[in-house]
Amino acid sequence: xxxxxxxxxxxxxxxxxxxxxxxxxxxxxxxxxxxxxxxxxxxxxxxxxxxxxxxxxxxxxxxxxxxxxxxxxxxxxxxxxxxxxxxxxxxxxxxxxxxxxxxxxxxxxxxxxxxxxxxxxxxxxxxxxxxxxxxxxxxxxxxxxxxxxxxxxxxxxxxxxxxxxxxxxxxxxxxxxxxxxxxxxxxxxxxxxxxxxxxxxxxxx
Numbered sequence: 001x002x003x004x005x006x007x008x009x010x011x012x013x014x015x016x017x018x019x020x021x022x023x024x025x026x027x028x029x030x031x032x033x034x035x036x037x038x039x040x041x042x043x044x045x046x047x048x049x050x051x052x053x054x055x056x057x058x059x060x061x062x063x064x065x066x067x068x069x070x071x072x073x074x075x076x077x078x079x080x081x082x083x084x085x086x087x088x089x090x091x092x093x094x095x096x097x098x099x100x101x102x103x104x105x106x107x108x109x110x111x112x113x114x115x116x117x118x119x120x121x122x123x124x125x126x127x128x129x130x131x132x133x134x135x136x137x138x139x140x141x142x143x144x145x146x147x148x149x150x151x152x153x154x155x156x157x158x159x160x161x162x163x164x165x166x167x168x169x170x171x172x173x174x175x176x177x178x179x180x181x182x183x184x185x186x187x188x189x190x191x192x193x194x195x196x197x198x199x200x201x202x203x204x205x
Contacts, residue, residue, distance in 0.1 A: 057088060058086045058087060058088055058115060058164075059086065059087055059088070059089055059163070059164045060084060060085070060086045060111050060114070060164075061084065061085050061086075061160040061163065061164055062082055062083070062084050062107055062110075063083040063084065063085055063156070063157045063160050063180050063184060064082070064083045064157070064180035064181075065080060065081070065082050065083075065103060065106070065107075066080065066081040066082075066083075067079070067080055068080075068081065077101075078101070079099060079100070079101055080099070080100060080101070080102065080103045080106045081097065081098065081099045081106055082097070082098050082099075082103065082106040082107045082109070082110040083095070083096075083097055083110060083157075083180055083181060083184065084096045084097075084098065084107060084110035084111050084113075084114050085114060085157075085160050085161050085164050085184065086111060086114035086115055086118070086164060087118075087161075087163075087164030087165045087166065088118075088164075088166075089164065089165070089166040090166050091120050091121050091122070091123050091165060091166055092118045092119065092120050092121075092165070093118065093119065093121070093161060093164050093165040093188070093191070094113075094114040094115060094116070094117035094118040094119060095114055095117060095161075095184055095185070095188065096109070096110040096111060096112065096113030096114030096115070096116075096117060097110055097113065097181070098110030098111070098112070098113060119188075119192075121165060121191040121192065121194055122194040122195060122196050122199070123165070123166065123167065123194070124145070124196070126148065126166075126167060126168035126169050127145040127146055127148075127167060127168070127169045127170055128143055128144075128145050128167065128170060128191075128194055129145070129194055129195065129196055129197070130145065130194070130195075131143065131144045131145065132190040132191075132193045132194060133190060134186040134187055134188070134189035134190025134191070134192075134193065135176070135186055135189060136182055136185030136186040136188070136189050137177065137179070137181070137182040137185060137186075138176050138177030138179065138182050139174070139176045139177045139179065139182030139183045139184075139185060139186035140174070140175040140176030140177075140186060141158055141172060141173070141174050141175070141176070141183060141186040141187050141189075141190055142172060142173045142175060142190075143170055143171075143172050143187070143190045143191070144170070144171040144172070145169070145170065145171075146169040146170055146171045147169065148169055149169065150169045150170075150171070151168065151169060152167065152168065152169070152170055152172075153170065153171045153172060154170065154171075154172040156174070156180065156183060157180045157183040157184040157187065158172050158174060158183060158184075158187050159172075160184075161184055161187045161188065161191075162187070165191065172187075174186075
């Protein structure tokens with residue numbers, strides 16, 4: 001009786017079953033495939049070419065989007081108008097106004113018209129040669145040269161025009177109407193009055 005008890009105690013304990021534990025089995029602990037930590041025959045890199053588009057040489061900015069509604073028998077119909085300025089950052093800028101039943105179409109029309117209406121202006125490095133006051137409709141905009149590092153002290157349509165034309169140090173103040181079209185046109189009128197030193201000497205001679 002004692003010998004049977006000693007033999008039972010000396011027998012090795014049975015190996016624990018895998019029920020309720022890790023069911024992946026041998027060799028299935030790492031699901032990343034051969035190569036260890038994500039290397040070797042893993043997933044190929046993702047190609048993010050869905051939004052690739054040809055780069056444009058112009059910098060476009062949407063100044064204002066206006067919504068107009070028309071009441072008809074079935075409800076209201078909406079039309080959108082977008083005011084867009086475009087420039088190359090080297091002294092050229094244009095303004096376009098597009099109308100459509102959808103906002104993207106209106107912006108596209110305004111951008112195309114701005115590209116066709118580009119005009120060149122006289123600049124001096126990152127600022128303007130002298131102080132000017134532009135007027136258009138009810139808009140009155142004053143532009144004044146500033147020291148390097150000042151930045152663009154402007155807002156709204158004035159800032160959009162100055163950024164796309166390539167200016168970085170300008171002081172400005174709007175003293176007239178708040179209408180976006182009037183402000184943009186007044187800014188362009190002020191830029192058209194700029195003259196370089198050589199041009200002024202020729203005019204005075």
